[in-house]
Amino acid sequence: MPLITPRTLKGFRDHLPESMLQREQLIDKVKCIYQSYGFSPIDTPALEYEEILLGKGSDETDKQVYSFEDHGGRRVGLRFDLTVPLARFSAQHIGELGTPLKRYQIATVWRGENTQKGRYREFVQCDFDTIGTKSVVADIETALVIHDLLIALGCEAFKIHINNRKILTGLLSSLGIEDKTVPILRCLDKLSKVSREKVADEMLKIDGIGKEAVTSLLAFTEIKGTSEEVLKAARDLVTDNTTFLSGISELSELIHGLAVAGVSDSKVHLDLSIARGLDYYTGNIFETFLDALPEIGSVCSGGRYDHLAETYTKTELPGVGASLGLDRLLAAMQEIGVLDNRSLGAEIFIVYFDPERRDDYLQMARSLRSAGLRVEMYVEPKKIGQQLKYANRRGHRFALIAGSEELDQDLCQIKDLGTGDADPISLKGGYENLVVALKQKLAD
Amino acid sequence: MPLITPRTLKGFRDHLPESMLQREQLIDKVKCIYQSYGFSPIDTPALEYEEILLGKGSDETDKQVYSFEDHGGRRVGLRFDLTVPLARFSAQHIGELGTPLKRYQIATVWRGENTQKGRYREFVQCDFDTIGTKSVVADIETALVIHDLLIALGCEAFKIHINNRKILTGLLSSLGIEDKTVPILRCLDKLSKVSREKVADEMLKIDGIGKEAVTSLLAFTEIKGTSEEVLKAARDLVTDNTTFLSGISELSELIHGLAVAGVSDSKVHLDLSIARGLDYYTGNIFETFLDALPEIGSVCSGGRYDHLAETYTKTELPGVGASLGLDRLLAAMQEIGVLDNRSLGAEIFIVYFDPERRDDYLQMARSLRSAGLRVEMYVEPKKIGQQLKYANRRGHRFALIAGSEELDQDLCQIKDLGTGDADPISLKGGYENLVVALKQKLAD
Numbered sequence: 044m045p046l047i048t049p050r051t052l053k054g055f056r057d058h059l060p061e062s063m064l065q066r067e068q069l070i071d072k073v074k075c076i077y078q079s080y081g082f083s084p085i086d087t088p089a090l091e092y093e094e095i096l097l098g099k100g101s102d103e104t105d106k107q108v109y110s111f112e113d114h115g116g117r118r119v120g121l122r123f124d125l126t127v128p129l130a131r132f133s134a135q136h137i138g139e140l141g142t143p144l145k146r147y148q149i150a151t152v153w154r155g156e157n158t159q160k161g162r163y164r165e166f167v168q169c170d171f172d173t174i175g176t177k178s179v180v181a182d183i184e185t186a187l188v189i190h191d192l193l194i195a196l197g198c199e200a201f202k203i204h205i206n207n208r209k210i211l212t213g214l215l216s217s218l219g220i221e222d223k224t225v226p227i228l229r230c231l232d233k234l235s236k237v238s239r240e241k242v243a244d245e246m247l248k249i250d251g252i253g254k255e256a257v258t259s260l261l262a263f264t265e266i267k268g269t270s271e272e273v274l275k276a277a278r279d280l281v282t283d284n285t286t287f288l289s290g291i292s293e294l295s296e297l298i299h300g301l302a303v304a305g306v307s308d309s310k311v312h313l314d315l316s317i318a319r320g321l322d323y324y325t326g327n328i329f330e331t332f333l334d335a336l337p338e339i340g341s342v343c344s345g346g347r348y349d350h351l352a353e354t355y356t357k358t359e360l361p362g363v364g365a366s367l368g369l370d371r372l373l374a375a376m377q378e379i380g381v382l383d384n385r386s387l388g389a390e391i392f393i394v395y396f397d398p399e400r401r402d403d404y405l406q407m408a409r410s411l412r413s414a415g416l417r418v419e420m421y422v423e424p425k426k427i428g429q430q431l432k433y434a435n436r437r438g439h440r441f442a443l444i445a446g447s448e449e450l451d452q453d454l455c456q457i458k459d460l461g462t463g464d465a466d467p468i469s470l471k472g473g474y475e476n477l478v479v480a481l482k483q484k485l486a487d
Numbered sequence: 488m489p490l491i492t493p494r495t496l497k498g499f500r501d502h503l504p505e506s507m508l509q510r511e512q513l514i515d516k517v518k519c520i521y522q523s524y525g526f527s528p529i530d531t532p533a534l535e536y537e538e539i540l541l542g543k544g545s546d547e548t549d550k551q552v553y554s555f556e557d558h559g560g561r562r563v564g565l566r567f568d569l570t571v572p573l574a575r576f577s578a579q580h581i582g583e584l585g586t587p588l589k590r591y592q593i594a595t596v597w598r599g600e601n602t603q604k605g606r607y608r609e610f611v612q613c614d615f616d617t618i619g620t621k622s623v624v625a626d627i628e629t630a631l632v633i634h635d636l637l638i639a640l641g642c643e644a645f646k647i648h649i650n651n652r653k654i655l656t657g658l659l660s661s662l663g664i665e666d667k668t669v670p671i672l673r674c675l676d677k678l679s680k681v682s683r684e685k686v687a688d689e690m691l692k693i694d695g696i697g698k699e700a701v702t703s704l705l706a707f708t709e710i711k712g713t714s715e716e717v718l719k720a721a722r723d724l725v726t727d728n729t730t731f732l733s734g735i736s737e738l739s740e741l742i743h744g745l746a747v748a749g750v751s752d753s754k755v756h757l758d759l760s761i762a763r764g765l766d767y768y769t770g771n772i773f774e775t776f777l778d779a780l781p782e783i784g785s786v787c788s789g790g791r792y793d794h795l796a797e798t799y800t801k802t803e804l805p806g807v808g809a810s811l812g813l814d815r816l817l818a819a820m821q822e823i824g825v826l827d828n829r830s831l832g833a834e835i836f837i838v839y840f841d842p843e844r845r846d847d848y849l850q851m852a853r854s855l856r857s858a859g860l861r862v863e864m865y866v867e868p869k870k871i872g873q874q875l876k877y878a879n880r881r882g883h884r885f886a887l888i889a890g891s892e893e894l895d896q897d898l899c900q901i902k903d904l905g906t907g908d909a910d911p912i913s914l915k916g917g918y919e920n921l922v923v924a925l926k927q928k929l930a931d
Contacts, residue, residue, distance in 0.1 A: 047538055049578040049799040052563060055534060057576055059583075060527035060590065067518075067528055074511070079856050081833040081863025081881070083504035084511055088609050089533065089565075089595060090499060090553070094491055109534070111555030114599040119496060121533075132501055134493035139503075141880065143866050145832075146504065151533060155558040165532050178866040180839065183849065191856070303846040304853045355493040388589075389525035395624065402747040405627065409748045412523050412635070419525025422587050422622040436585065437525070 054155075054164030060387050065373065066167070068383065069196060070149055073169050073367060076191045077147040080184060082171050085146045087128040089153075093118035099127045099354070107154040121153040125170040125366065126323075126351075133174050133362075134355035142175025149369075163370060172364025174351065179293060181363045182327045182347055183300035189331055189343045189365055190306050196372070197381040200334035201342075204314035207294045208324045208346070210277065213287025214263060218256050223249055227260070231318040234264060235340065264316035270298050273313045290326075297327050325349040329365055335379050342375060343367045388437035389417035390485060392460070394444045398424040403450055407443065410474035416481060435460055441484060443477075445470075457481065498599075498608030504831050509817065510611070512827065513640060514593055517613050517811060520635045521591040524628060526615050529590045531572040533597075537562035543571045543798070551598040565597040569614040569810065570767075570795075577618050577806075578799035586619025593813075607814060616808025618795065623737060625807045626771045626791055627744035633775055633787045633809055634750050640816070641825040644778035645786075648758035651738045652768045652790070654721065657731025658707060662700050667693055671704070675762040678708060679784065708760035714742050717757045734770075741771050769793040773809055779823050786819060787811045832881035833861035834929060836904070838888045842868040847894050851887065854918035860925060879904055885928060887921075889914075901925065 051057060058066060074084070093110050097120070110120035122128050125148045137144060149169045158164065171188060173181040186203055193201045211228065215221045230246045239261060246257045266276045274295060281287045294313065301311055319328045326347030333342060345365025352360045376382045391411060393404050401424075408420045419439065421430045427444070434442050444465070445455040453470040457480060468480050495501060502510060518528070537554050541564070554564035566572050569592050581588060593613045602608065615632060617625040630647055637645045655672065659665045674689045683705060690701045710720045718739060725731045738757065745755055763772045770791030777786060789809025796804045820826045835855060837848050845868075852864045863883065865874045871888070878886055888909070889899040897914040901924060912924050 044798070046800065047798050049539070049575045049796070050536070051532055051579075052534055052536060052557070052561065053559070055532035057532070057580065058528075058530040059580060060529055063528040063530055066530075079833065079861045081836075081861065081883075083831050084502075084507040085504055086502040086507055086510075088495055088499035088501070090496055090597070090609065092494070092496060095493070107558075109555075109557065111553075113496070113553065114551075115497070117496065131493045135495075136501065136503060141877070143877075145863070153534070165534065173866065176866045180845065180849075180864065180866045184864070184866075187853070300845075300849055304849045352493070354488070354491050356490065387527050389523065392525075401624065401744070405624075405744055405748045409631075417523045417525065419589070420624065420628070422617060422620045422624045422628075433585070433587075439525075 052164070054158040054162075056163065056165075062373075064387065065382055066369065069369065069373065069376075070167075070169070072195050073149065073192060073369075074147070076188060076195050077171050079191070080145070080188055082145045082147045082188075085132065085148055086150060087122070087125075087132050087148070089121055089151070090119050091122055091128060091131065093120045095131050095355075096120045096122065096127055099130070104154070107156045109153050109155055122150075123154050124152055125150060125168050129170070129172060129174075130352040130360075131355055133360050134352040134358070137175065137356075137358065137360065143181070144174040145172075146174070147171040167369040169367040169369055170364060172345075172362050174360055174362040177349070177361045179296045179300065179327075182293070182297050183304065185345060185363050185365055186297065186301055186311070186329060187304055187306065189329060189345075189367075190301075190310060192343065192367060193331065196376065197383075198333055198342075198372075198376065198379070202310060202312045202332055202334065204312045204317050204330045204332060204341075205294065205297060205327060206313070206315055206317045207290035207327050208319075209286045209290025209293065209326060210315065211290075211318060213284040213290055214260070214281055216286060217281050217284045218259060220252060220256055223252060227252070228318045231260070231264065231316065234316045234318075266315050270308070270311065270313040273315065274298075277315065293327055319344065319346055323348045323350065327363070333375055333379070336375050339371060339375050341368075342372045388434075388439050389419040390440050391416055391418045391481060392430075392434040392437075392439035392442040393418060393420040394427055394430050394434075394442055395421040395424045396427065396444060397447045397450075400445075400447055400450055403445070407455075407474060407477070411478060411481070414474075414478040414482075416478070416485075431458075431460070441481060457484065459484070496608070498602040498606075500607060500609075506817075508831065509826055510813070513813065513817065514611075514613070516639045517593065517636060517813075518591070520632060520639050521615050523635070524589070524632055526589045526591045526632075529576065529592055530594060531566070531569075531576050531592070533565055533595070534563050535566055535572060535575065537564045539575050540564045540566065540571055543574070548598070551600045553597050553599055566594075567598050568596055569594060569612050573614070573616060573618075574796040574804075575799055577804050578796040578802070581619065581800075581802065581804065587625070588618040589616075590618070591615040611813040613811040613813055614808060616789075616806050618804055618806040621793070621805045623740045623744065623771075626737070626741050627748065629789060629807050629809055630741065630745055630755075630773060631748055631750065633773060633789075633811075634745075634754060636787065636811060637775065640820065641827075642777055642786075642816075642820065642823070646754060646756045646776055646778065648756045648761050648774045648776060648785075649738065649741060649771060650758055650761045651734035651771050652763075653730045653734025653737065653770060654759065655734075655762060657728040657734055658704070658725055660730060661725050661728045662703060664696060664700055667696060671696070672762045675704070675708060675760065678760045678762075679781075710759055714752070714755065714757040717759065718742075721759065737771055763788065763790055767792045767794065771807070777819055777823070780819050783815060783819050785812075786816045832878075832883050833863040834884050835860055835862045835925060836874075836878040836881075836883035836886040837862060837864040838871055838874050838886055839865040839868045840871060840888060841891045841894075844889075844891055844894055847889070851899075851918060851921070855922060855925065858918075858922040858926075860922070860929075875902075875904070885925060901928065903928070 097105050108120045113119045226249045317330050324346040328346030330341035331343040347363040349361040408418045411418045442458040456465045458465040552564045557563045670693045761774050768790040772790030774785035775787040791807040793805040852862045855862045886902040900909045902909040
């Protein structure tokens with residue numbers, strides 16, 4: 044039989060041990076922060092009925108869904124985000140789980156979109172949401188979680204951009220173009236990616252939108268200053284629209300709450316230009332940019348939505364949450380250089396020196412592991428130089444070396460793979476001395 | 488628009504917070520054991536080219552693959568195990584990674600098989616393998632990892648059944664029916680599930696297999712006794728087949744190594760009846776049964792294979808490993824009652840008592856979290872009884888209760904949600920007292 048070329052699909056990739064360890068480490072930190080606010084994990088199937096998935100995001104996301112007919116003739120699809128499954132999940136289980144439902148989900152999603160640098164067709168999202176409450180406390184917590192996440196991950200220099208959908212829709216309504224909200228928000232959402240002129244041109248293409256409206260809208264998104272200044276300028280602009288005013292008030296409460304909870308002003312940026320393209324947001328919205336890499340876009344985005352599960356249930360399920368883009372953030376952290384380089388292997392490496400003494404090495408490994416150490420015994424009695432080369436590549440910290448002669452004298456060498464220094468240690472009476480010595484060296 | 492019924496596909500399911508926490512906890516323990524032997528994580532895409540997936544397991548698994556045409560007209564499929572992706576991965580990356588490659592992968596797989604009680608179409612496998620060595624040390628380690636996994640997960644009563652493929656193929660060759668190895672092994676693999684008679688009938692249906700051969704084969708699989716007794720009886724039975732004899736010798740080395748490494752005899756069972764249905768095994772093979780629930784089948788299975796990646800590369804890639812069936816094990820642990828019941832929420836619950844004092848609660852939550860505590864503040868100022876009911880359901884350990892009057896006097900109540908006892912604590916000078924008191928109470 045001819046060989047099959049081993050390859051992954053375009054837009055998909057393997058994670059090798061080094062990158063996978065970094066991912067696992069990051070995910071552990073993310074879980075830790077979510078749990079510190081009382082969020083609990085859930086999971087949903089990768090495959091859902093196609094009717095559950097389609098028509099929830101936009102035509103664009105619909106086209107990207109990997110969908111097909113399963114063995115039973117059902118139309119099914121791979122989830123393209125974690126929000127639609129959350130909506131279905133909430134409609135199905137909220138009676139049992141009660142509200143507020145504070146859940147997180149860290150899971151893979153699939154989108155058959157055009158691949159670009161740093162964009163994959165399979166990626167991991169880390170979502171957290173609070174379902175079943177309209178309280179602004181949940182909005183404040185959402186921003187606090189984003190804040191704590193980035194600090195915990197070692198990205199100290201970032202800004203959470205906030206805005207409120209009601210301000211935008213209120214403004215549109217005061218301009219008499221509220222029926223164009225969806226296409227206009229889609230245009231505005233591109234402001235951070237394409238030029239002002241291009242956005243203006245696109246908006247003008249929307250039926251019923253004139254030059255004046257476009258000028259007002261763009262001028263509005265360009266209001267700059269401290270949160271207080273921006274709020275004041277906005278308040279002066281539209282005074283008679285209740286939607287607009289309640290947006291202003293929700294934003295004020297959010298900003299106040301963040302300040303009270305100790306978030307530095309410098310980390311929060313009231314940005315009237317952010318819109319979040321997805322249609323379902325209805326209140327405060329969030330995007331997060333790294334100071335060092337604003338061009339990669341928001342690494343953690345979200346907002347408040349009042350009608351999460353309306354296609355599945357008549358129960359009103361308002362909520363608020365955000366999604367951390369793990370892959371984008373990892374790429375960014377790599378670029379900024381804030382990724383820890385973890386050892387790939389165990390701490391301790393046992394050289395398989397003398398084939399006749401295999402039993403000794405097996406027993407040594409066992410005793411050290413029982414004492415809580417991570418230990419790799421080399422699998423074959425190859426040349427010691429070759430074994431140590433392997434150990435260095437894998438990042439073991441200490442190698443244990445003992446041949447027949449040494450073992451006969453109840454001796455073993457502890458070699459520091461960083462410095463190259465070797466210390467003899469007595470194995471008389473068992474491995475206790477060795478455990479103590481290794482723990483001490485690891486702690487130093 | 489009519490409502491869409493919120494439902495999952497047949498054979499798929501949601502994981503609610505309680506079950507998901509247990510899964511996460513189990514996975515953390517599994518990773519810990521893998522890492523304690525120097526295994527590192529990798530990941531591969533859920534979707535692969537169909538040609539990579541098909542023809543690797545059996546016709547049965549081929550039929551179960553979820554396959555379809557993607558947006559680019561490629562035939563693709565969802566992985567049905569982690570071994571085939573590992574073979575592809577190894578062929579692709581072994582040059583960069585070197586050998587031995589000790590990797591683990593904990594990931595979801597999909598099979599469109601008929602659903603039965605406790606069988607799902609989407610489930611998680613936890614695989615670990617050592618690639619690129621024929622050393623029996625890697626076989627010994629594989630069994631040690633299985634042993635340590637089950638102990639760490641709290642399943643103390645189990646047996647690792649071991650056998651060697653060479654013994655079976657050697658026996659068949661000595662009976663002159665080595666060309667029927669694959670169908671015979673498939674029959675023998677069913678011995679733990681259906682009656683001896685049914686297996687005999689099935690074997691007789693194989694072209695060229697006579698009654699005598701069936702009797703010999705079944706008699707062989709029924710040799711019972713201690714490992715030494717079984718080895719002796721087997722050795723007496725076939726004396727002149729080199730394949731058979733090298734199988735016996737590999738098994739002896741494995742058994743010796745396990746004893747040396749401190750594994751109790753009672754945990755290892757030389758069982759000539761296990762065959763592992765999959766064709767690719769070539770040496771020692773493993774299955775693991777819980778004493779309390781043998782009927783659920785093996786919870787951790789694997790073995791040695793000498794030609795893992797032969798369809799993708801001419802490089803010889805021998806290896807050994809095993810796969811822990813997370814979902815099956817979880818179901819078993821639930822039944823035996825060895826699952827920890829973890830709290831669903833954070834440790835500390837802050838009652839949102841007085842809407843006027845929201846800022847105080849936000850600051851309190853922030854200070855406690857900074858001190859490393861997990862804290863949930865209720866999102867709405869509902870009646871205190873309702874809030875405490877929620878806290879009890881979520882398993883918080885302590886509630887902090889403070890109204891305006893108390894806060895004016897710098898006071899707060901710590902209510903133990905288990906006993907109902909409440910202690911006042913002073914907040915004078917900040918939250919330090921509170922942190923100390925809570926940490927003390929949590930440690931008690």
